[in-house]
Amino acid sequence: MSRSQRPVIELICVGTELLDGHADSHRAALALRLGAAGLRLSREAILLDDADALAGVVRAALRRCDALIVCGGLGPTFDDLTREAVARALGRDLVFSPRLYADIRRKFARWGTRRPRENRRQAFLVRGAAALANRVGSAPGQIIVLPRPNDSPQTVALLPGPPREMVPLLESEVMPRLRRAYGRGLHAATLDLHLCGLPESAADERLKPLTRQAGPELDFTILAHPGQVDFHAFARCASARRARELIARCRRQALRLLAGHVVGDGSMTLESAVGRLLRRRRLTLAAAESCTAGLLCGRLTSVPGSSSYFRGGVLAYHDAVKRGLLGVKAETLARPGAVSAACAREMAERARRLIGADVGVSITGLAGPGGGTARKPAGLVFTAVAGPGAMVAVRRWQFPGDREAVRQKAVAAALCLLWTRLRP
């Protein structure tokens, strides 16, 4: 394998419980730390507690990768087979370490718990491995360095499965070695743009002139959530300056290609972008919701400090509440009806007036699954913004998907309309 600019790093997680559906955070924990070091995870395999399968996957991974992290299967019980399987994959044997065993016995004495006989198994090392001291649990980690002719050596790290034990060892023992061995000369920079009002495929089409430039130094991804699309660019270069410059160039080009659809960078969300605009313009906000019944306001107030601009809302789920408390005209509710542009407009205006805010936003629609007609099918939604001043904007949408999807998309559409009306 020739060492390119991209070291190949793979993860193997061992544990039958993982394949029974238990969540794990190994990939996330490793990816975060690799990313910060200009490195990247290339592949993950999740395996049963089965020594044959594990040995096979380790062997295959070592044909591809520069570094391999194996998590789990280092415990004391019969189904903890990582030590044996990795030794077999490397064609080595296991060596009993009296020093490790003494350490383990001391730990149990300090914890004041009876040491099970099986713990002796944890004092075996793959021949040639260095033990990694685990301060939290009883299972020591192991690290094995395999020299390669004309190349940097390969690294195999065995880490305990529980995140409370795995993460400290990863940070203190494994990451410094990976950074030294494979991170040298590689520097990362990233771009993370949140878009609004542009479907995934339209964003993809617009970004083509940029994403066509993907190559060894640059990667791109477009990610769609209900009602939101994100664009990521990832640079890995021989110099930090080059990575920063590439990303700055990507950013300029993306902003130009996506003109008017970029809400913000990084941790900026649609709701925090709306909040920032309201705060900057010293405006207050009120809302009226029907089919979303609080989801819009819930998102608006997920932003810490939103009490400085968000005043309150009226959830007019039933038409009697639209008329009685909110004050939508009986004629509007009779015809064109509660799901109409006219009703959305009145809801936004009335919410603003009732609550005493500068801007009113509203959502009315049919989330489904029931209640639709041929003229007004489930998924039909109107969003409106009234203010600041005399400005009013109303939009009509026909969303696909189930009740939850329609509601989430309606909220994103209302936030997007707000953002569009508020920005300079």
Add this chain to the structure above:
Amino acid sequence: MSRSQRPVIELICVGTELLDGHADSHRAALALRLGAAGLRLSREAILLDDADALAGVVRAALRRCDALIVCGGLGPTFDDLTREAVARALGRDLVFSPRLYADIRRKFARWGTRRPRENRRQAFLVRGAAALANRVGSAPGQIIVLPRPNDSPQTVALLPGPPREMVPLLESEVMPRLRRAYGRGLHAATLDLHLCGLPESAADERLKPLTRQAGPELDFTILAHPGQVDFHAFARCASARRARELIARCRRQALRLLAGHVVGDGSMTLESAVGRLLRRRRLTLAAAESCTAGLLCGRLTSVPGSSSYFRGGVLAYHDAVKRGLLGVKAETLARPGAVSAACAREMAERARRLIGADVGVSITGLAGPGGGTARKPAGLVFTAVAGPGAMVAVRRWQFPGDREAVRQKAVAAALCLLWTRLRP
């Protein structure tokens, strides 16, 4: 490969963002459904958007497994390579399906959004594959059946990555085939109880006499979400009758051990249990929220048909709205203040009166991170229920965690209080 009692089922998830650390729920979603069918996942691989790597892993998996599920990479964009890679691994070509293309065009016409040219890519099928209709998104799934001499055929299913699209296809199209082809001989039954008003550790302790019975036929899990605890029991037996009987016995014992804390079974949620009680007693509901600003009503109305009992709500985020629109007394807001039992009580009573409902529910509190004092720290929350009739209940809580955790726990606490007051 000889067909033992344990069919080998593998999962491949494709997506560079997954290896950058994004969480995914594919394994959990699949494991849950396989488990219910007496089947089990043997392995998962998570891969970059790289057609060569994917084709290689598909080829290797097909040498081992009976069924292979590939999730992700079916979108319209440049990095969606699953169709091509799987075709290559099987030595087949891709066939353009005019019928699928017409379907996709119809979908976009119905959604009222412009269809990008790239969507044409989604109308290609691996030769011999059957298309699986995706009702939520534009990417159809695909299923390919590969005959094997002297054995049941292999199944390869390609599913879209977004869980909202993947799960319905998995349930309606893939699971029935897997159950038919590989589920024979092993029968499963499950129990899934949702608890309320009992912390995880208390549930664990109460359930000990039951969970001690875990063995080759029976598995137990206690799962905690913010403000909610679930108890799962899982039986896998040689006969369906034996599995059902075991689970029925577990259910009886669990209900006795958890007396008064079981909201419901299976898909019954706290909000749907509250809805069922309101409907059964022909009562209507109104809400007033402060720190949760709509999250409670959002959850109450996530239940299809909730419009038959939920009337509406007032989100009184700012104290001026609590006083002006909702009508909380100025004295109450001055002292003991907006975060108090008295204010929660008035909010529930006023919401019910204003909106004209039989029952009022309220939440007021400090979600944090800012705004707390020594006497009223962040995480202090009051929930109240007024009605039916003259009944009023108020509860005080001090929740740990960040803004989002406090808000979610407050919503669960209000739902739990409602459920407790409404049940016979």
